[in-house]
Amino acid sequence: MxxxxxxxxxxxxxxxxxxxxxxxxxxxxxxxxxxxxxxxxxxxxxxxxxxxxxxxxxxxxxxxxxxxxxxxxxxxxxxxxxxxxxxxxxxxxxxxxxxxxxxxxxxxxxxxxxxxxxxxxxxxxxRDAPLYTKKFDSVKKVLVIGGGVAGIQAALDCADAGIQVVMVERETSIGGKMAKLDKTFPTVDCSSCILGPKMVDVAQHPNIKLLAASEVTNVSGYVGNFTVSIKRRATYVDWSKCTGCGLCTEKCPSKKTPDKFNEFMGPTTAINIPFPQAIPKKAAINPDYCRKIKDGKCGVCAKVCPTGAINYEMQDEVITEQVGAIVAASGYDLMDWTVYGEYGAGRYPDVITSLQYERLLSAAGPTGGHIQRPSDGKEPKSVVFIQCVGSRDRSIGRPYCSGFCCMYTAKQAVLTKDHIPDSQSYVFYMDIRAPGKMYDEFTRRAMEEYGTEYIRGRVSCIQPNGRGQYLVRGVDTLMGKPVEVLADLVVLAVGVEGAKGAGKLAETLHISYDHYGFFMESHCKLRPVETNTAGVFLAGACQGAKDIPSSVAQGSGAAAKVIGLLSKPQLESDPQISVVDIKRCVGCGKCVDVCPFQAITKQSIRGEVKAQVIEAVCQGCGLCVATCPQGAIQLSHFTDNQILAEVNALCQC
Amino acid sequence: MKFAYYPGCSGKGTSVEYEISTKAVCSALGIYLQELADWSCCGSTPAHATDTLLSAALSARNLSLAAEAMKQSGATKLATPCPSCLANLKTARHHMANQEFRRKVDKLLDSPCPPLGPKGEEPLPETYSILQLLVEDYGLENIAAKVTRPLKGLKIAPYYGCLLSRPAPIMQFDDPENPTSMDRLLEALGAEVVPFPLKTECCGAAMGIPRRDITARLSARLLDAATTFGADMIAVACPLCHMNLDLRQEQAAKASGVSYDMPVLYFTQLMGIALGLPDSDLALDKLSVSPAAALQKIGKEISA
Amino acid sequence: MDSINLRARDEAFIREVEKESGQNISTCYQCGNCTAGCPCGPVYDLQVNQIMRAIQLGDKKTVLEAASPWLCVSCSTCSARCPNDIDVARVMDTVRHIGRREGKTKYVINAFWDSFLQTVRFCGRSYELGIMALFMLRTGRFYTDLDLAPRMLPKKKMPYLPHLIRGKAAVSRIFKRFNDMQQYDD
CATH class of the missing domain: 3.40.50 (Rossmann fold)
Structure with a gap:
């Protein structure tokens, strides 16, 4: 050589x-x-x-x-x-x-x-030998998990490029967090007015199949050829018949059902359509609160439904889809802020989250867009915003910055002044992080034009004063003095984490995730939408805290990766994979058990059980090599002989 | 139940009503408190403000006495009613886990503390507040079962002070922001507990003598809140809190310009009333602000 | 007003505070939560977060000349709520210890503490009338709490005589050894 x-x-x-x-x-x-x-x-x-x-x-x-x-x-x-x-x-x-x-x-x-x-x-x-890739066909279809703005963008871009899309959404409507927002920064334009048309596009696009009230339960296969199991949750309404007329929701007698879409700021009915612009605009029953399903007594919705769509016997159903690529866009949730005992740990009705405040601001929200505080429905004149609740706080294991809270807090302060001109807003902040285009200008406007009082310092505690107000005890570190403000309403800018269940989804997709439920990208700078599992891409806040522009950009980025992947006539397999020496294999199956990709099966060869590697599925991780008691599996390009030769070379030096 | 007992200096003076009622209540519940022979002062705030080592040594002398006494008597835990003593005794034991620190403390003592066991076992006992032992060891159900005069209709603001549950890693008791032990105890006695948001706000502690302006300001805040939340009285578990809120109530009133008539009782006194103990066990006459009017709500007559 | 001299950073002082308090001062990011919750903030000359900042800057003079550490009531609210898990109350305690060793004490408060400890040293337990008497002698503040006397004395809540315990000599020796050790260290 x-x-x-x-x-x-x-x-x-x-x-x-x-x-x-x-x-x-x-x-x-x-x-x-x-x-x-x-x-x-x-x-x-x-x-x-x-x-x-x-x-x-x-x-x-x-x-x-x-x-x-x-x-x-x-x-x-x-x-x-x-x-x-x-x-x-x-x-x-x-x-x-x-x-x-x-x-x-x-x-x-x-x-x-x-x-x-x-x-x-x-x-x-x-000891290297030439290796050759193999070519195989791929399914020209993509699975998009999550129907928030990032998933919607990815789905529409893929669909426009002629790729079939299956969109799976856990809730009964797509729209995600953006659908809950009243206005968006820094332009203060109506969130549902800019998101709504995109949601309609998803529903109407011939290349998109939308599965709402559904969750991905299993993924097998490999890039180009994934097999996905999707559980369709029983909604107790036959959506092929439901016209979304809403008659059932008007007549439902179970009116104290928790309203998840409205962040529990008011009750809803057991059968409901989460919001007027919902896509699909279909009713669904919450079985925990439906009197018919719980006690067998009621059946009002079935009686009033003009199309006979109600079906109390409906069962969950599992369907299977074949796709070539997957985009995870499962988004974020707020962390559990009730760990803050000093802020009342959820005991004070007028201490609410920023997302709850969005629902109070929204014309489609529980108060019809009138800011009314939860305890007594009064209009607050003094509103205190506290930033970094559950962000940049090591003492509760949240060291990171949630990124977009500074901006939405400024927006909410501006909107508060718009809604209640004689109100005063106070923002307690540590640093104002406004690095986006027109962002810093926007926070300046909140202060200069809307008179929002920004106070540099954290809030130590919130105490009800017994007269219907809350004493907020903070600090102005620039003046070096404690500050006390009486608030009618306190809004917490609660930090974000990966959506509930994100860890389980990551395991289903065979991708990595961090301590906070955020999915790991392949390279923080150069491969931000790829994962380390070929064919699985990321879009939006499931990868880390992100605002709407970044989520949309990443949605398009993920779509571009999918389009690039599936536009190739055929895909090439990586030849650095496991190879079984059939003569040595005793068919014990330990390799089958340890393989994280289900890339090894047991095959009967001339009456004997032997391990067989599915070449396109094997990712070359080497677990089977280390596990095989017979030394019957070798990883091409990383054989035992090669590694031993390296060790020898080192020891001889 | 048998506990070794460290009363603390104030129990023999300014908080004598706490001491009398604590002993009476425990006796009525069948809890035997064995007072440490020849116990000395833990040094309180002045010691730990002066030096960690001095503070630890003053506590360690008592912890050594307790270790010996408990070996003899079979008492299971060391108890104290005073949160300040509790904090010092607990902190000393906490620091003594460090061998270098332990050696330095030993050098200050006549005879060194009993050494750690072969597997690092600490022979010095952990200290618990009387409140914690009553709630966690004796049990609220057992206390409720012995109530003969429920405190029905009495609105009480439970005030814990800052020391009982802080610093949390050392005190290891209840929620440092929203403790509820005393709430639940008072409820077991039949009282109505008002939601008191200043449960753990500082009363001014030992600043009463050198800087009366500080304690007056902070205590006034607590008295204001108790009044606003409609409390008939405040329940406390700390001699210093009691002194600032009861004895110094007029000083607080001068600072805030509001006059108060807010009785401040030790929770053990309230337990004694609910358990039907005789007046001599309650020492209500030692209070500066008379609870006579408030106690009429439950039909309890005392000479004002 | 002097400008801050960033090159005069007293590294030894920073290390001393960190070692004695067991806290990593550099983790403080100046959110001010300690100051926000401090019950004594309104009477401080330098707020808690400013004390922390002065320690970060190694500005020993500012730290030891501040009255605040001596007014701190050790309620630990700062420690309980610090987002960086710094036991700030222990840092304040440590500043007092260092100040005391360097002879920089705040007279009135320290006079009270010294009076208290003096009674413990001689009686084995604290002796309230004795503390008052010593404090008045030290400070000349003879009017201290005189308004309380008519409330306390008739209720027999302030014994006229100290509780002298058998082990008072042993307690006294603790103080003596402590003082000897401090002088030896110096």
Whole structure:
């Protein structure tokens, strides 16, 4: 074998603390190395051309590049060696930047360590074999999980590109959190006026199949060929007959049903349509409060329904869909703010969340858009907004900034003044985070034009004063003095976390999620809508706190990835997968159990049970390799022999 | 039930009614309180404000006495009615888990504290408030069963003060923002508990002597709130809180310009009334603000 | 007014406060919650968050000359509500300890504490009349709480004589060893 070794300077990133020429010189002594040199930027066009030229000139069979992390440039150099006529897997990379030059200053030690890493790469390359991808068909259909604004955007973009879309929404209507908002910042335009038409587009688009009141329960398969189980929750109303006339909701006698859409700011009926612009505009029964379902007595809705759509016997149903790609857009929820005992832990009726306040502001809300405080329905004249409730608070395990609270608080303060001109709003804040376009200008307007009093400091506690008001005890750190304000209403800007059940959904989708229920993107900067599971993409606040513009942008971004993926005539499989040595396999099935991707099945081969890897499903994680008691499974490109050779190379240094 | 008992200095002076009623109530419930022989002052705020080590040593002397006494008598826990003593005794034991600190404390004592066991067991006993022991160990149902004169119709503001549940990692009792033990105890006695949002607000603590303006201002706030929320009286569990709210009530009134007539009783006195104990066990005559008018609500006559 | 000298940061002071209090001062992000909930804020010359900031800046002089740590009632509200889990009350306690060692005490309050501890030192338990007498002598504030005397004395809530315990000598030795140790440390 004839190996070429290229030691990259990465400008001064590597060469600053590693003697690259010396590493190249050392490499010439390694077995099978026919050529070694150092180069300024291996990834640059001249750098790549030099590798191609060297392969030709020195008749090389394989190439080692010692530079940065393979995460970024392994695909780059694989294409380079392919251009030079080699198989792309006849290439190895040694990371002498993140693993050497950036973490140590001792040039001699660094040079030695870089040499050792190169030696390991050479030993691995000596045992590499050419690998070839296989091509397979993909289903030209995408599953979008979540019908908030991010999911809607992703669905519409995909559908417009001619891809079939299945949209699954947990609630009985799409619209998500944005449908609950009164106005949006920084333009103060009506939320439902700009979202409504998009929701209608979803309902009417010939390429979109909308499944509301439904949840994804299982996903198997692989990129291009996922099989998805979807549970359709019983709504006790036959939606093929329901016209959304609303007669049932008028007549329903169970009028004290908690109203989730209105953030529990008022009661609703057991059969209801969550809001006037709901899509689909269909009624559904909450079985926990329906007198007919609970006690067998009532049946009023069935009597009044003009189309006979009510069906008290309806059961949940599970359907299956085949899709080629999945977009997770499951959004966010507010964290449980009742951990704050000092704010009353939910005991004070007029201390509410920002989302509850949106419902009080909304013309379609429980108060018809009149701001009335929950305890006595009075119009508040003094409204205190407290920011960072459940954000940037390590003491309750919430160290992160929820991102958009500063902006909606400014918006709510502006709207409060619009609704009640003789009111005064106070905002307790730590920092105003308004980095978006026209955002800072908007917060300035809240202060300068609307007279909102911004007070720099956190609030220590809220105490009812026994006369119908609340004493808010805060601080003005700029003046260095405590501040006390009497409030009629207190609005908490509660921090966000991944939507309830996000962790379970992540496990169903085989993607990672963090401590707060946010899904992990593949790379925080360069792969923000991809996950580490091929074919699964992210849109909106399920990945992290995001406002509407960012969610929409990410929805389109995810759609672009889906369109790019499914527009290829065929997909290529990664050949770095597990291979079973049938002679050694005893059919114990341990590999089947540990495989997180269900990529291994048991097959009967000539009457004997053997493990078989489904090539397109295997992600090359190697769990089965480590588990197999017989050593019958090897991971192509990462065989035991290759890893042992690397270890040996290191130990001999 | 048998507890080792650390009364605290104020129990022998300014909070003698707390001490008398605590002992009487426990005796009536069949709880035996074994007072530590020759106990000394825990040092209170002045000690911990002066030095952590000095404060710990003053407490450690008593904890060592308690460890020995409990070994002899078989008492299961160390109890004190005073939250300030409680905080000092608990904090000292907490810091003593650090070996270096323990060695320094030992150097201040005549004889070192009993050493940690082979597996790091702490031989010094943990201290509990009388309130905690009554609510958690004796049980509210058992107390309710012994009530002969329910406090029906009496509106009481439960005031815990700041020390009983704070700092939470050391005190390990109830909710530091909204404790409810005394609420539930008073309810078990038949009283109506008013929702008192200033349950854990500070009364001014030991600032009464050096900075009367501070205690007067803070106590006035509490008395205002109790009045606004319609309380007939305030129930307390702390001698310092009691002194600031009862004895210094006129000072608070001067500061706020409002006159108060708010009786402030130890919760043990209220328990004694509900359990039907004789007046000599209640020591109501030691209070500065007479509860006579309020107690007429439950048909209890006392000489004002 | 002097401007803040960022290069005069007293690192040793920061370390001393951090070690003795067991708290990481750099985690304070100046939200002011400690000040917002402090019952004594209105009488402080420097608010709690400003004390914390002065410690972050290593401004020992400002910290030790402030009256606030001596007015702190140790209610721990600041600690209970700190979003960064700093036991602020312990930091205030620590500032007092350091101030005391460096002879920077606030006279009236410290006089009360010293009077209190002096009675404990000689009697084994605190002795209220003794505390009052010593405090008046130290401060010359002979009118202190005279208005309360007619309420307390007839109710026998202030014993005329101290409770002298058998172990009073042992308690006294604790104080003596403590004072010796402090001098030795200095």
């Amino acid at each position: 004839r190996i070429g070794v290229f030691i990259c300077h990465c400008g001064s990133n590597i060469a600053g603390t590693v003697d690259c020429a010396q590493v190249a010189k050392n490499a010439t002594a390694f077995p099978d190395v026919a050529f070694a040199t150092d180069t300024m930027y291996a990834c640059s066009e001249p750098g790549q051309d030099a590798i191609v030229a060297a392969v030709k000139e020195h008749h090389l069979d394989g190439v080692v590049v010692a530079s940065c992390t393979p995460r970024m440039h392994e695909p780059t150099f694989r294409r380079t060696v392919e251009r030079a006529g080699l198989n792309r897997y006849m290439f190895e990379m040694a990371n002498i930047r993140e693993h050497v030059s950036w973490i140590g200053k001792d040039k001699e030690a660094n040079t030695n360590k870089a040499t050792e890493l190169v030696r390991m790469a050479v030993e691995k390359l000596r």
